Amino acid sequence: QVQLVESGGGLVQAGGSLRLSCAVSGRISNVYSVGWFRQAPGREREFAAALFWRGGSGNYADSLKGRFTISRDNAENTVYLQMNSLKPEDTAVYYCAARSLYRAGYEYWGQGTQVTVSS
Numbered sequence: 001q002v003q004l005v006e007s008g009g010g011l012v013q014a015g016g017s018l019r020l021s022c023a024v025s026g027r028i029s030n031v032y033s034v035g036w037f038r039q040a041p042g043r044e045r046e047f048a049a050a051l052f053w054r055g056g057s058g059n060y061a062d063s064l065k066g067r068f069t070i071s072r073d074n075a076e077n078t079v080y081l082q083m084n085s086l087k088p089e090d091t092a093v094y095y096c097a098a099r100s101l102y103r104a105g106y107e108y109w110g111q112g113t114q115v116t117v118s119s
Contacts, residue, residue, distance in 0.1 A: 035097050
């Protein structure tokens, strides 16, 4: 089993920055990739960014590319989402999720962390 715990959300003014953290624990050897998703009120959950557990460059939603950066701290099993030039439309609950080596889709999900961008 894999557990994910997000943190780092909060209130920020438009144009500001936040860094979200996703602490990964449990059967880490089963992790294939980690992704960030977000869900705003009244909207469907949408993909934000993803990264293979082994590292490499991240994959991003087109609208977020250039503003958001996903990375992993190998010393600690933590994945980050650096969010810059934030806009009010970035306001959402942000979720960390993980794919396993043996199953399709994102099997493991965190509890989410709220990000609110004011204008």
